[in-house]
Amino acid sequence: MSCCAPGAEMALEVAATVSATPSSDEIKLASRSLGGDLHQTELSVPMVHCGACIQAIEAALGKVENVEAARVNLSTKRVSIRWHGDSVPPFFAVLGRMGYQAHLFDPEIHEKDKTLSELIRAVAVAGFAAGNIMLLSVSVWSGAEGPTRDLFHWLSALIAIPALAFAGGIYFRSAANALRHGRMNMDVPIAVGVSLAYAMSLYETVNHGEHAYFDASVSLLFFLLIGRTLDHVMRERARTAVNGLSRLAARGAVVLRDDGTREYVPVAELMPRMRLLIAAGERIPVDGDITSGNSDLDCSIVSGESAPKAVSAGTYVQAGILNLTGPLTMRATAAAKDSFLAEMVRLMEAAEGGRSHYRRIADRVSALYAPVVHLAAFVTFLGWMVASGDWHRAMTIAIAVLIITCPCALGLAVPIVQVVAARRLFEAGVMVKDGSAMERLAAIDTAVFDKTGTLTMGQPRLINASEIDPTMLAMAADMAAHSRHPFSKAIAAYAGFAGEPKLDSVREEPGFGIEAIAGNDIWRLGRRGWAGWKARTGGEGKIGGYGGTVLSKNGSIVGCFAFEDAPRSDARAAIWQLKDAGVSVDMLSGDTEKACSEVAGTLGIENFVPAVLPSGKVEWIESLTRAGHKVLMVGDGLNDTPALRAAHVSIAPASAADIGRKAADFVFLRESLLAVPLAMEMSRKAGRLIRQNIAIAIVYNAFAVPIAILGHVTPLIAAVAMSASSLIVIANAMRLQATANAIPEVTPTRRRSDVVGVARP
């Protein structure tokens, strides 16, 4: 990295997926036209984190030809670039040279957040009104009498109108919506209380009454809006962070027309029987058959198979598979809407049962709370009618009861805790999509993990390095540095011995391996049958699986390499912590029995099912749910997406497929799997605090209601009591201490960059 020390920021440590720089057609597709030939492109640059970065990026991009202006947004870690002309300036190359990985940002995701500005505006108006009314109220409380008091009340009434209309509208709409669907939520008692308080105060003012509650109704709105705004900011923050991760789905593909012309076509317009060119490092956009070319494919995100697959003409491929080493030509057999990806989305929608019945704690409480409060107010009214026969007095006191019990603290009790908890998790590199996810996660008793990419890194690791002659290993590493194949990357990490012969020329034979000429010798690193042509070993023609990779010198094998899919760091500790917390752990995977049992053995998982189809995962989870379990699903692949949706709550790593990230409730950005137990622990702590806060609110009501029923509440007492209860609840939420240090701070792994020849400053 170019500026600060590693670990100084919350690095988005996304497993570096092999990604080709987007083609200029793709950039154009993702840009917005600003009229004329002016375009604006949004890039997501997760590595930006300080003033030096801002300056460096803006200066460098500003110098690029045709770029009008570039501006870095540090909060969202994005760069907006305005450029003109027909050809796209080389943003990616410029940023890449400086060591910043960038990826395109979809314009349709980049809708300006209207709700947030509406909320902030409402907070501002409510704050302005509450402040001014409070000033006038203080004058009344300190003894303004007669016409002066009436004048102040009238002014308060005037100031309160826009506040209620504008800021209260948010609550009125939500309450009306809930009632229309026959539900009860927190906003119903709030809306009723506020509007009744205003109406009564207005009546009092007209009749020169002594007590008006304008300040109570407006400051109540002000407090609640602050809570709501914070809640929204938290969710938005998680959303932008997740959206900023690199997109793993293809946006389009180069189509080879019958007359030989090439044209870049967006995914939605790809039709069956079109011929598509897939470069190395691109993802397959739609299902189809390979017509020519050899390559290795990484299917881990689609099916969970951890070993790369060597393919040639005639193989059927599914959308989402990553093409690793060689260019391919394929013929589409399905449009995007009929491809594997879309099938997963359909399965996902069908499985929408895991959480649709879940009702949030606050809503459940208010379903009990609102009738009780409204009934209490009604009984008070009847009681005073019987006792005094003065309907005006009875009405005043009944409404005072409603105001003093108005769920100010209750409306803040839940969101404030969740905002603080989400903040703590954010610091530990875990994104929470919404508050209800935390409530659901606190209740789980079973965790189901996918294997490839979740429990493991989805990247092979060399396991027998110690048994290989160091000269040969260094030789292999030098050769491997030229390839994108996962095995090559694993070997390339062992470079460093200086005594090996120097390579004169290197070429990759996609689907087979790498051939290098050094002096008079021909070295080959790759499949046994191809590299060791002098020693036929029977491994030829088979897909080069684990253990099938060799280094040969002039046809004689001089080194064998064995790989395994390395478990994610701390996976064992994470599983152990979950079990410790009373959660049973299962593993479901689309991979082979052998690969599964090895991983399960290493991590101490007793129950695992290999070779599961996506629908099988959903059935597994649904049967657990029927047995009364609350299931957490942790997975990353396209094949896990329906299961993520079917589970009670779900977590995905940042390296997951796009729709997987969308379907999950939590996304963790660091490599360590400890994020899962951490999120659970934090959710359980938050759950305890929420219950405490609700208890505090109820105790407060138990004291306040009798006072109100006896008719001793004045606007002054109401204002003091309500503010005090809100402050107590907020202070209690702040007790949620961070356990963020439980997750090791990321130190960027020393990995050779995918882009060969990147000079890092």
Place this chain on the structure above:
Amino acid sequence: MTTLVYLIPVALFLGALGLSGFLWALRSGQYEDLDGAAERILIDQDDTGKDIGRRK
């Protein structure tokens, strides 16, 4: 009492002025990138990055 007649409108007017100032700042995108604003103070000459923040 007579002082109130003009003091209160003045107070309200000043408050409203502050409120409209805030709303204007919000609309012109000054709250879009608070972390960035904190860092930009430290940049010596801010002649790069013409204002893209404002989007109509």
